[in-house]
Amino acid sequence: MGKLTVRKVESLKTPGHYVDGEGLALVIGRRGGKSWILRTMVKGRRRDIGLGGVSWVSLAEAREKARAARKIAREGGDPIATRRREQACPTFEEAARRVHKEQIVGQARNAKHRDQWINTLITYAFPHIGSKPLRDIDQSDVLRVLAPIWTEKPETARRVRQRIHKVMDWARTAGFFEGVNPVEGVERGLARQKDRVRHHAAMPWAEVPQFLPLLGDAVSARALRFLILTAARTGEVIGARWSEIDRDNKLWVIPEERMKAGREHRVPLSDAALEVVDEMRGLDPEFIFPGLKRGKGLSNMAMANLLRRLGRSDVTVHGFRSSFRDWAEERGGMAREVAELSLAHEVGNATERAYRRSDLLDKRRELMDRWARFCSPSCAEIVRIGKTP
Structure with missing residues (x-):
């Protein structure tokens, strides 16, 4: 009778070597993968024979495979060579x-x-x-x-x-x-790689207020304006649905399946961001920023192409998140974690995140309102670019 049970195999999580008996053992790797190993003598030498992963081979099947392999070994054969002959190995x-x-x-x-x-x-x-x-x-x-x-x-x-x-x-x-x-x-x-990290080219935050009026009124232009005002990612903006907008509470609620981290993200909408949303009403019943194809959102290259047409190939769409982050650091007047949560970044270690119950929505709303006011061309905070006379 083996030492392991089906329930125990399912419940074991800690990496290690768990013996069942007669050379059969369950091995759990450091990444959590579970597999069966048979340790037996083959032609006078000790061999470890893999019998497959737990997701493919049940406990009963592993025991049966182990018995068959031991029988081949006792008769002077090689279980691994036999299996290779019997089992076609995929490319x-x-x-x-x-x-x-x-x-x-x-x-x-x-x-x-x-x-x-x-x-x-x-x-x-x-x-x-x-x-x-x-x-x-x-x-x-x-x-x-x-x-x-x-x-x-x-x-x-x-x-x-x-x-x-x-x-x-x-x-x-x-x-x-x-x-x-x-x-x-x-x-x-291999040779040493030189560019372990390549950051997205970003527009200096002080230039953003002067850049926004140049965008125009095309769908891609309004999408880019909305992206800048919300500090969202390209995929989040081009996939934005009307069902995600809570107009009364001034919120854009992005479901977990559309978020990079796989968690729902609430984005507080400033008046300027809501104005962009209102401008898009009536164009498509599902997507806020519809593409050329019916029932599809805007192309993921539309905003990048707009930047090129405006002669700003020196910056990237994703880089506007860095513009916002740099502004928040220098002018936002909020704690670092407020800016990080506004970008839907994880803050703190796993333990800290487990105890945090708030997404700091009110503070993030205040920060995004300040960002929108700064981005307004009429804002008194606009920083003059270049040398003063």
């Missing part, structure tokens, strides 16, 4: 497409991320290792994928690395290979 491309379908398509918050996830592998990984069986992929293969882009396209290379890691983690859990994920430690064979 990296087959595995990547399966992981994309099962773990990315249903969980990614937007179509752009879903497409980028698989497209980066199609472009950079499949030409090198796409047709190679998972069990045959080693660190030299991963190095061959990453080396050509590691310094030329560092951000893309890091994403490719993370995605290959995810595919190979799935492959190991599914029992297609054993040992260390070949992506681990691959950086030691």
